[in-house]
Amino acid sequence: MDQQEIFTRFSPDRTNLLAILHALQDNHPQNYLTEESLRAAASYSGVNLSWVYGVAGYYSMFSLEPRGRYIIRVCNSPVCNMMGSAGLIEALGSVLGIGAGETTPDGLFTLEEAECLGICDVAPAMMVNRRVYGNLTRKSLESVLKEFRMMQNERK
Amino acid sequence: MIREKRIILRNSGVIDPGSIAEYINAGGYKGLSMALAGTPGKVVEEVVASGLRGRGGAGFPTGTKKQAAAGKDAGTIRYVVCNADEGEPGTFKDKAIMETNPHLLIEGMIIAAYGIDSERGYIYIRGEYYDSINRLQNAISQAYDRGYLGTDILGSGFSFDLEIKPGAGSYLCGEELTMLESLEGKRGYPRIKPPFPAEKGLWGKPTLVNNVETLANLPGIIEHGSAWFRSSGTESTPGTKIFSVCGDVRNPGCYEVDAGVILDDLINDLAGGTRNGKPWKAVLLGGAAGTFVPYSCNDLSLCYERLKERCATLGSGAVIVVGSGRKLIPLMQSILRFFRHESCGKCVPCRIGTTYIHERSLEMPGAGHDPRISILEEMVNHARQMATSSLCPLGQSPILPLETLQRHFSESIATE
Numbered sequence: 001m002d003q004q005e006i007f008t009r010f011s012p013d014r015t016n017l018l019a020i021l022h023a024l025q026d027n028h029p030q031n032y033l034t035e036e037s038l039r040a041a042a043s044y045s046g047v048n049l050s051w052v053y054g055v056a057g058y059y060s061m062f063s064l065e066p067r068g069r070y071i072i073r074v075c076n077s078p079v080c081n082m083m084g085s086a087g088l089i090e091a092l093g094s095v096l097g098i099g100a101g102e103t104t105p106d107g108l109f110t111l112e113e114a115e116c117l118g119i120c121d122v123a124p125a126m127m128v129n130r131r132v133y134g135n136l137t138r139k140s141l142e143s144v145l146k147e148f149r150m151m152q153n154e155r156k
Numbered sequence: 157m158i159r160e161k162r163i164i165l166r167n168s169g170v171i172d173p174g175s176i177a178e179y180i181n182a183g184g185y186k187g188l189s190m191a192l193a194g195t196p197g198k199v200v201e202e203v204v205a206s207g208l209r210g211r212g213g214a215g216f217p218t219g220t221k222k223q224a225a226a227g228k229d230a231g232t233i234r235y236v237v238c239n240a241d242e243g244e245p246g247t248f249k250d251k252a253i254m255e256t257n258p259h260l261l262i263e264g265m266i267i268a269a270y271g272i273d274s275e276r277g278y279i280y281i282r283g284e285y286y287d288s289i290n291r292l293q294n295a296i297s298q299a300y301d302r303g304y305l306g307t308d309i310l311g312s313g314f315s316f317d318l319e320i321k322p323g324a325g326s327y328l329c330g331e332e333l334t335m336l337e338s339l340e341g342k343r344g345y346p347r348i349k350p351p352f353p354a355e356k357g358l359w360g361k362p363t364l365v366n367n368v369e370t371l372a373n374l375p376g377i378i379e380h381g382s383a384w385f386r387s388s389g390t391e392s393t394p395g396t397k398i399f400s401v402c403g404d405v406r407n408p409g410c411y412e413v414d415a416g417v418i419l420d421d422l423i424n425d426l427a428g429g430t431r432n433g434k435p436w437k438a439v440l441l442g443g444a445a446g447t448f449v450p451y452s453c454n455d456l457s458l459c460y461e462r463l464k465e466r467c468a469t470l471g472s473g474a475v476i477v478v479g480s481g482r483k484l485i486p487l488m489q490s491i492l493r494f495f496r497h498e499s500c501g502k503c504v505p506c507r508i509g510t511t512y513i514h515e516r517s518l519e520m521p522g523a524g525h526d527p528r529i530s531i532l533e534e535m536v537n538h539a540r541q542m543a544t545s546s547l548c549p550l551g552q553s554p555i556l557p558l559e560t561l562q563r564h565f566s567e568s569i570a571t572e
C-alpha cells in the first residue's frame with residue numbers, strides 16, 4: 001500500500017501516533033519502520049522526528065531494523081517459562097540457526113522473546129505475526145515452521 | 157462442588173459475538189436504556205451503592221472514582237478510558253470478555269460516560285490482541301449503526317464517541333497515568349501521582365480510567381440494581397470475579413465465580429485440579445506483581461478482606477498454580493527478569509534495582525543452603541528499599557512476590 005493511503009485512514013490527532021506506526025510497520029515487507037516512514041509520521045502528526053524516534057524506540061512491538069517476513073514471538077514470561085519456553089526458544093534458535101533478536105539469512109523468520117501475550121492458558125505459547133500457537137512442544141514447533149515455509153514456497 | 161456463576165461471561169459460547177442483534181435479543185443494551193431514562197447522578201449513585209471495586213488490580217471503589225471524575229469543573233471536556241492493556245503475566249480475562257462479549261464492554265463504557273458527562277472515550281488495548289481489536293472494532297461500528305454510539309443516543313440528547321487505540325508492547329503502559337501518556341502519542345514514562353486521572357488525565361482533563369471487567373459490570377448494576385449486584389460475592393468484594401487460572405492445572409482457563417470463592421475449590425472443581433493430581437506447592441496470586449501463598453492457604457477466600465488478613469493480594473485475578481514437583485528458583489528468576497525487562501529506566505532505584513535483584517537470583521542455584529537464605533534476604537531488603545524510593549508502582553512491585561516467597565518458602569528455596 002502507498003504510504004499516503006495509510007495516512008488517509010487516520011486523523012492527525014496524536015492519539016493515533018501508535019496506530020499509524022503500527023500501520024506503517026505492517027505495510028513494510030521487512031516489518032520495520034524506515035527513517036522515511038518515521039519522517040512522514042512525524043510531519044503528519046505535527047511532532048518532530050526525534051519525538052517519533054523516541055516513541056518507535058520505546059515500544060517493544062516496533063523495530064527500527066529490518067526483520068523477517070514472519071516475526072516469531074515466543075513468550076518467556078513466568079507462566080510460559082514455567083511450562084518450558086526457554087527450551088523452545090533454544091530449539092527454535094538451533095533449527096533456524098539464529099539467536100533471539102536475529103533474522104534468518106533468507107529473510108523469512110525473526111526470532112523474538114516476548115513478555116506475556118495473554119495466552120497463558122495454552123502455555124508455552126507464541127505468536128507468528130498475528131497468529132497464536134499454544135501448548136507448544138519441540139515437535140509442534142517444527143510443524144509450525146514447515147507450514148510457514150510452505151506458504152512462502154506457494155507465494156513464489 | 158462449586159460451579160461458575162456467569163454474569164459477565166453469560167453470553168460466551170452462547171451468542172455470536174459478531175452479532176449485535178443476538179446481543180440485544182439476549183437482553184443487551186437494556187442497562188443503557190435504563191441509565192439514559194434516569195439522570196447521570198442516578199448512575200453514579202447506583203455504582204457507589206453497588207460497592208463495585210476496580211478489577212484491574214488495585215481494587216479501588218469504582219463509584220468513588222466516578223464521583224471524583226464527575227465532580228470536577230462542570231462543563232469541561234471529560235474522557236472515559238478503558239484499560240484493556242492486560243499485560244500482567246497470568247492474566248487473560250479481559251481478552252475473554254472482549255472476544256466473547258464485546259458489546260457488554262461498549263455498553264458499560266457508554267453508561268460510565270453518561271454518568272460523568274463525557275462525550276469521548278477510548279479503549280486502550282494491547283497491540284498484540286489482534287482478535288480482540290477486530291471484534292471490538294466490528295462491535296463499535298454496529299453500535300454506531302444502531303444509534304447506541306454517536307450523537308443523541310436513543311433520542312436522549314446524550315452523545316458519545318468511542319475509539320480503539322492500540323498499545324505497542326509495554327507492560328508499564330497498563331499503569332493508568334502511563335497509559336494516558338502513551339495515548340497522547342508519547343513514550344510510556346509514568347507521570348507523578350497525584351494528580352490522579354480524575355483530576356488531570358488525558359490532555360489534562362478529568363478522565364475516568366477503568367479496567368475492562370470493571371466496565372463490563374456496569375450494565376448489570378444499572379439493569380438489576382445495586383442490591384442484586386451485592387447478592388453475589390462478599391461484603392468487601394461484591395459481585396462476581398473472573399479468575400484466569402493457569403500453570404500446573406488440568407484445565408487452565410477463565411472462570412467467573414462469586415468473589416470470595418475458596419482457592420482450592422477454584423483449582424479443583426473448576427480448573428480440574430493439578431496436573432499430577434498431588435496437592436500444589438504454591439499459588440502465585442495476581443501475576444508477577446502478585447503474592448505467593450503456600451498450600452496451607454488452600455482454604456483462602458478470594459476477596460479483598462480475607463486476602464489482606466493473610467498478606468496476599470487479588471490483583472488482576474491471575475491464579476498461577478505451581479505443582480508439587482516444581483522448583484521455585486527458576487520461577488523467581490523469571491519474575492525478576494520480567495521486571496528488569498519492563499522497567500522503563502527513568503528512575504535510578506528501579507533501573508539499577510531490577511537488574512541487581514535479578515542478577516542476585518542468578519547466583520542462587522550455585523550457592524549452598526545458608527548462602528541462599530542470605531541472598532534471598534538481601535534481595536528482599538533491596539526490593540523493600542526500591543518500594544519506598546521508586547517513582548512509580550512498577551518499582552514498588554518486586555517486593556510483593558519476593559517477600560512472600562521468603563516468608564513461606566525460604567526453606568524450600570534453600571534446599572531445592
Ligand SMILES: Cc1cc2nc3c(=O)[nH]c(=O)nc-3n(C[C@H](O)[C@H](O)[C@H](O)COP(=O)(O)O)c2cc1C
Nearest residue numbers: 210211212239241242243330331332366367370549
Ligand atoms: C505496572 C502496572 C501495570 C498495570 N497494568 C494494568 C493492566 O494491564 N490493566 C488494568 O486494567 N490495570 C492495570 N494496572 C492498574 C491501573 O493502573 C489502574 O489501577 C486500573 O486501570 C484502574 O482500573 P480499575 O479501577 O477499574 O481497576 C497496572 C498498574 C501497574 C502499576
Ligand code: SF4
Nearest residue numbers: 501502503506548551
Ligand atoms: S519505578 Fe521503574 S518503571 Fe517506574 S519510573 Fe522508575 S524506572 Fe520507570
Ligand code: FES
Nearest residue numbers: 075080116117120
Ligand atoms: S505468560 Fe506466556 S502468555 Fe502469559
